Amino acid sequence: MAAVSSTHVRRNGPARGKESNDSEKFLTKLGLVTTNTSSSIPADRSTALLTDKYELTMLQAALRDGTANRKVACEVFARRLPNERRYGVVAGTERVLHAIRDFRFTEEQLATLDFLDERTIEYLRNYKFSGQVDGYREGELYFPYSPLLTVHGTFGECVILETVILSIMNSDSAVASAASRMVVAADGRPIIEMGSRRTHEYAAVTSSRAAYLAGFDSTSNLEAAHRYGIPASGTAAHAWTLLHINEDGSPNEEAAFRSQIEDAGVGTTLLVDTYDITNGVATAVKVAGPELGAVRIDSGDLGAVTRRVRRQLDDLGNHGTNIVVSSDLDEFVIAALRSDPVDVYGVGTSVVTGSGAPTASMVYKLVEVEGHPVAKRSSSKQSVGGAKRAVRTYRSTGVAVEEIVFPFDAQTPDTGALEARELTVPLMRDGELVEDLPSLEEAREHRAAAIKTLPWEGLSLTRGEPAVPTRLSGFNS
Numbered sequence: 001m002a003a004v005s006s007t008h009v010r011r012n013g014p015a016r017g018k019e020s021n022d023s024e025k026f027l028t029k030l031g032l033v034t035t036n037t038s039s040s041i042p043a044d045r046s047t048a049l050l051t052d053k054y055e056l057t058m059l060q061a062a063l064r065d066g067t068a069n070r071k072v073a074c075e076v077f078a079r080r081l082p083n084e085r086r087y088g089v090v091a092g093t094e095r096v097l098h099a100i101r102d103f104r105f106t107e108e109q110l111a112t113l114d115f116l117d118e119r120t121i122e123y124l125r126n127y128k129f130s131g132q133v134d135g136y137r138e139g140e141l142y143f144p145y146s147p148l149l150t151v152h153g154t155f156g157e158c159v160i161l162e163t164v165i166l167s168i169m170n171s172d173s174a175v176a177s178a179a180s181r182m183v184v185a186a187d188g189r190p191i192i193e194m195g196s197r198r199t200h201e202y203a204a205v206t207s208s209r210a211a212y213l214a215g216f217d218s219t220s221n222l223e224a225a226h227r228y229g230i231p232a233s234g235t236a237a238h239a240w241t242l243l244h245i246n247e248d249g250s251p252n253e254e255a256a257f258r259s260q261i262e263d264a265g266v267g268t269t270l271l272v273d274t275y276d277i278t279n280g281v282a283t284a285v286k287v288a289g290p291e292l293g294a295v296r297i298d299s300g301d302l303g304a305v306t307r308r309v310r311r312q313l314d315d316l317g318n319h320g321t322n323i324v325v326s327s328d329l330d331e332f333v334i335a336a337l338r339s340d341p342v343d344v345y346g347v348g349t350s351v352v353t354g355s356g357a358p359t360a361s362m363v364y365k366l367v368e369v370e371g372h373p374v375a376k377r378s379s380s381k382q383s384v385g386g387a388k389r390a391v392r393t394y395r396s397t398g399v400a401v402e403e404i405v406f407p408f409d410a411q412t413p414d415t416g417a418l419e420a421r422e423l424t425v426p427l428m429r430d431g432e433l434v435e436d437l438p439s440l441e442e443a444r445e446h447r448a449a450a451i452k453t454l455p456w457e458g459l460s461l462t463r464g465e466p467a468v469p470t471r472l473s474g475f476n477s
Contacts, residue, residue, distance in 0.1 A: 046106050047099040048124075050164040056113065059156055060120040068123075068156035073368035073387035073408070076135070076149035076169060078142070082177075082357030084463035087454060089180045089447055090148055091210040092172030093138040094440070097433050099164050100129050129157050133428035134389070134408075137438055139213060139446035140423060141454070142173075143403055143466045147388040147424065148362065150408065155369075162364040170362050171203065174354035175210035178331070180447065181355070182347060183215035184459050185335040191345045192233045194220040194326065195352030207352040213444050216351070228440055236260055238298070241274040251275060257287040267293035269324055272309075273300065281309055285316045294322040294343065302327065303340045310341035330355050331461055373475075384475055389424040391415070392468065400453045403470045413473045 062068035081088055105124045113121060131153025142148055149165065151158050182191060193211040196204035208224030218233035219225060225232035236256075244256035257270050266288045272280030272295045284295055295313070297305055302325050313321050325337070326346035334345055354360075365383050366374060373385025387408035393401045393415045403423070404413050412420060426434050438446065451459075458467025 045102055046104055046109065047102045047164055048105045048127075049109055050099070050167065051160055052163045053115070055160045055162060056116060056120070056124075058159055059123070060116055062155055062159070063119055063123060068154060070155045071370055072153070072155045072158055072366055074151045074158045074162070074364055075147050075367045075388065076151075076165060076362050076364050077145055077147055077383075078360055078362045079381070079383075080144050080361065081466060082174070082354070082359070082361060084465075085177065085181070085357070086458045086460060086464060086467040087177075087180075088142045088173060088360060089176040089214055090136045090138055090140045090142050090169075090173055091176035091213050091443075092168040092206075093135065093149075093427070094437060094443075095172065095206065095209075096149070096165050096168050097133065097427055097437070099168060100133065100161060100428065101431070101433060103127070103129060103161065103164065123156065127157065127160075128431060129153065129161065129428075130431040131157060131428070132426075132430070134424050134426055136390075136423050137425055137443065137446060138440075139438070139443035139450065141447075141450045141468075143468050143470050145384070145405060145470045145472070146403060147390055147405060149364075149427075150387050150389075150424070152387065155366075159366075166362055166364050168206075170359045172206060172210040173360040173362065174357055175207045175351060176214040176447075177360065178353075178355035178357065179211040179214035179216055179351050180451065181331040181461060182329075182334055182345075182351065184451065185331045185338070185461065186345055187338055189343060189345060190217040191334075191347055192216065192218050192220065192324075193348075193351055194233070194346050195348035195350075196221045198349040199352040204352060209440065211347075211351050213440060214447055215444065216347075230440075235264065235269045235296075236271055238271060238274045241271060253280060254283050254287060257284055261288050266291040269294040269296050271296045271298065273297050277305060277309065278312065281312050282316070285313070285318055285321075290317050290320070292318055292321045294324050296324040296326065296346070298326045300327075302333070302342070303337055306337070306340045306342055335461060384472060386475060389422075391420040391422055393418040393420050394453060395419075398453055399455055400468045403468055405470060405472045406474045410474050 059068065105127060110121055110125060131151060133149065133151050135149035136142060193208050193216045195207060199207060204221055205224045205227060208219040208221045208230060209228050212219065212230045218231040220234045222232055224230050241253055241256040244252045246252050253275060260268055260270065270284040272284055277297065281295055284292055295309065297309065306323050306325060309323060322343035323341055324344040324346060325342050328349065329345055329347045330350035367385050368374060368387050375383045375385035388405050389408050390403055390405045391412055392403045395401060395418065401418055406413055428434065454467045
């Protein structure tokens, strides 16, 4: 995402092409951001019970009838994009790979699986995924039937991974896809993720990661900042202003602002809508002077209010004081505010819930057994058998034309004069993560670059066809 320069902030948003760390510097200037690059992910965790019971009962039956060791391929894909959106964003891949690596049963866990026979328990006691995983890198765009993840191994070791893989990719990709739409709508202005209190406490952490991958600039969630090194953002809530009262119980907004300024400096952001916004802005300028970093507005008709506040700030000589808005924002509200004097957005509920699409509706299907393609034929849930890879073709201008899905071991189809870029890359080999997997920052950069390859209609917020069509090539009908 394009960034806001800490020294050249435009009221209608920054120019494109700035580096993302400029946004961080800008938010830091407003007293909104700090960073932490350590991690709190346990080194000895087990993900083995993040699964459904029927995966283990299938394993037991397969061990009994001798099919557990058959070589198979399983595939993650989505039959359609939620709410007729134009594209999706792949997120959670790195978390999936670590979850597969950490899928090991402890003795304590095994003791709870009293519905399994001793042979199955022993299999799980020694379980460690030893197969291969290929797929789309994090931050890549995807479309219906894109083969996002292909897992090769025995049926026994692949079948019990379904739930943990889907729970991560469906949640993270839903958040990243919604967040990406908001980033596009913001047109270069920074967005703060602040949805922790609107979702499960641990979903809040991973949602922060997915939103940051998709181009958000910071998070209010300190666990996400600690675990993933995302810039942390926050100053004060309405409770801070309400806390400051006179002896007779009447409000003392000025005392709240003065105390915050004394603690954080004049570059901080003051929340001005606890009582009367016009009076709040006047008080903020009185306390902080022309160097006040920003004011935040969390209620009302944001378009009309921000225009009025901008005029008031300019009339008071605070031309450099920025305006931060929050209050139930989503991509549509952000787009509607594009022409208004908003410098920073704060988004909560909408981003952590996928903005109306809390799941990406991805599935994990068995597509190949001992080299033979297999597929279900259920009405409205058809799939195509066989392991797959994909390339995306581009015009000389860099605009994506189509996605071609073809058999995993086949030659890349001829794309003529169009440039073809491989989408499927190695992720795990013999149960071990490949070296040099993209970092979160690299995935973030990849998404920002990929968005620029979409046709213009792909950036539309209206319902419609996928921005890039998917074509299957080389499969028997």
